[in-house]
Amino acid sequence: xxxxxxxxxxxxxxxxxxxxxxxxxxxxxxxxxxxxxxxxxxxxxxxxxxxxxxxxxxxxxxxxxx
Numbered sequence: 001x002x003x004x005x006x007x008x009x010x011x012x013x014x015x016x017x018x019x020x021x022x023x024x025x026x027x028x029x030x031x032x033x034x035x036x037x038x039x040x041x042x043x044x045x046x047x048x049x050x051x052x053x054x055x056x057x058x059x060x061x062x063x064x065x066x
Contacts, residue, residue, distance in 0.1 A: 023031070035042050 031042060031045060034045050
């Protein structure tokens with residue numbers, strides 16, 4: 001009897017950069033809460049936050065310039 005076929009679809013690898021960052025404990029705990037609530041990986045959540053922030057950032061002049 002022939003074994004059932006297992007078909008896997010090819011996916012182009014996405015370029016990734018791995019960097020160590022530090023965040024404060026409160027933000028880490030909030031991130032873990034979101035991870036557990038959504039079932040997403042920490043990487044997926046952080047990437048979504050960063051993508052949103054980059055698209056929506058407003059850079060202001062330093063108000064301490066005299």
